[in-house]
């Protein structure tokens with residue numbers, strides 16, 4: 050009894066934020082990494098000690114690793130073959146050609162499992178679980194001398210050299226700028242009795258288990274470094290410095306180094322949320338956007354924190370990625386990249402929108418670790434939806450800016466003052482043309498093309514959540530989103546987990562909605578195609594019967610104020626997906642009538658009659 | 661002859677032929693009405709029964725436009741947010757001029773634009789002939805008969821200019837930006853790249869200015885000198901411009917500046933004037949008509965001043981030949 054009262058008190062005094070902060074992820078991985086950056090060779094070289102614990106229900110005798118950088122090893126990798134089909138494919142080839150290719154070379158691996166097997170050298174084998182492309186080396190398999198049972202651990206000592214690609218997508222170098230992401234041999238996820246370790250695809254992001262990262266990077270003295278986690282230690286000597294960053298409960302680690310970065314630090318504070326140190330690394334020419342970068346980050350921590358779940362880490366690092374480096378607009382745990390056009394006019398929601406989106410991924414990706422390979426919409430779609438919500442809550446309508454004479458590095462921005470835009474307009478615009486290309490519930494690389502991937506990862510799911518919000522109402526939907534976030538911190542939820550929560554709170558079962566949204570290509574589009582309103586034809590012909598039968602002739606029709614009008618509203622479903630819609634009809638006398646339509650038929654005529 | 665004198669005499673020539681402005685304006689209005697009517701019917705069909713109708717009269721509705729433009733064809737493609745006024749149309753035109761993306765509003769609109777080039781060629785013939793004529797008085801009959809008389813020359817010049825501009829956009833524009841990218845293609849600094857790109861556009865702008873000027877003088881010469889070959893007149897125009905470089909460039913730069921001033925003032929007025937009531941809407945329409953009139957008057961002032969400058973300079977350079985005539 051006492052215990053119950055104590056717990057009750059505890060939950061009264063502990064805010065939701067502290068709950069989240071106190072929460073710990075299952076420590077599946079523990080990386081201790083020591084690497085050195087060679088700016089001349091464009092390499093990161095060192096040793097990784099990984100302790101991996103089998104958190105699954107079955108034993109495994111094999112370990113699967115991602116070697117993401119091998120996507121840039123040559124033109125025959127699955128990534129590059131797929132990228133060639135992308136609209137921006139040629140620019141990838143242009144940037145890596147000659148010596149711009151990248152790779153992740155595993156030099157040696159030694160494994161030991163305490164109480165199970167002693168230190169044993171292992172030989173990496175490249176495997177291709179997705180497409181049998183023998184040229185693809187983005188997944189490495191290690192065969193262990195003995196199986197590792199659930200709960201048991203294995204310690205691996207991996208020596209590796211990562212050569213960064215020139216202006217690679219998300220990761221790479223541009224002159225003396227380095228953005229180091231997807232750079233280490235990274236273990237896959239052992240779940241449901243198999244390795245979830247996909248190859249690196251052109252239209253795909255990532256998936257990994259939670260744990261601890263302890264990373265020491267050695268760089269030339271003049272380099273400014275930003276990284277996931279918190280700076281724990283730093284030493285210097287010989288023209289070099291070594292910086293040690295640490296963080297628990299994360300599933301990836303990225304860092305950046307550039308001599309010209311400027312840095313700034315501010316603190317995020319809110320009475321209902323934990324305090325967070327915000328560190329910004331930015332291009333010197335973007336000094337005037339520093340306030341905007343911080344403001345957008347703080348607004349994200351605030352709104353996402355209050356709406357969904359509190360940001361539990363002590364620090365967030367935002368990086369204003371170097372212009373044209375290809376690393377702008379990407380999320381990593383506790384670090385994200387954003388950027389801004391040097392000439393962005395006042396009032397334009399840049400860099401706000403992008404900063405909120407990438408910072409927003411700290412929640413839908415960072416804290417809620419969905420599988421980006423298989424359910425891209427669960428991180429990108431949720432983040433796109435929440436970004437527009439946050440943008441609107443924090444900044445209202447955006448300026449409508451057109452960039453004239455736009456070309457790489459140039460443009461004359463001009464704001465159309467008379468045409469304000471909702472921050473969600475672009476979502477509808479893009480979806481309109483791309484919505485019919487494919488359906489949502491597919492693996493990222495299975496979509497018919499890049500536009501279908503973009504649509505089904507970003508626009509369509511954002512619209513789906515927005516529609517659901519309108520359909521269920523704010524109160525119910527906010528509860529759904531908050532519950533989904535709180536229940537899945539440091540977990541790997543799947544689509545059904547979200548649907549189950551929707552069904553738990555919605556007044557009706559919503560499976561029909563998700564069936565249409567997730568498995569049907571097409572858009573929701575309903576048009577009013579015709580409106581007619583004419584005076585009602587007067588009664589003509591015989592009325593009554595027997596002796597009382599009377600003939601009413603056409604010319605006897607009276608003209609008076611009581612004239613009745615008959616109106617029709619024709620509604621047509623233009624999109625393949627049918628959803629219930631509301632029709633609001635306003636009459637000339639100001640009277641309004643609201644009608645519901647299930648939207649199923651291709652065409653529907655609504656009839657009204659009145660004075 | 662001083663630039664200012666050429667300009668002043670040009671203005672007085674246009675003033676003497678005020679009726680030409682009205683004639684051109686009226687024809688413009690008729691042509692516009694021919695195309696605006698189906699557009700109006702179409703809009704009426706689209707939004708006549710929707711609540712967005714009332715809003716659209718005063719304010720551009722982006723959400724509606726986004727849906728409308730998705731399936732827009734032909735003339736409908738000209739409907740775009742920048743039409744909401746202020747300075748945006750100025751930027752639209754500047755972009756078209758420097759990028760040459762004239763087909764970006766669809767081929768129908770492009771063809772319409774081409775048609776307008778030849779309609780303008782017809783009017784230009786009538787106007788320049790009036791300015792070159794010593795009697796310098798306007799009669800509608802003379803205006804149209806001159807327009808018809810010189811149409812084949814001016815149409816040939818317009819065609820040549822179109823071909824030249826096509827080559828300009830197809831070859832010169834990419835060549836200039838290949839050089840720009842060679843300089844700043846790998847730069848880490850956007851401000852540096854921005855200014856080098858601006859330099860590229862400035863070169864393009866100067867070239868457009870020169871080409872337009874050459875064809876202006878070619879038109880003036882073919883009519884003033886009653887030459888048989890319009891192509892020869894392009895060469896004569898080049899010779900004349902470079903022979904009197906300071907004056908010719910100075911005059912056109914002055915006229916251009918006046919044009920920019922007109923656009924800026926009208927842009928500012930239209931930006932500040934946000935119509936909220938029907939009479940304000942009518943006022944905006946009226947101002948827009950004034951801007952069109954000013955545009956026509958200015959274009960005529962270009963031709964009139966150029967004609968004055970050409971006639972005075974060539975008379976000064978070759979007095980013997982002139983007396984013989």
Ligand SMILES: [Zn+2]
Pocket residue numbers: 406407410428429432
């Ligand atoms: Zn994203």
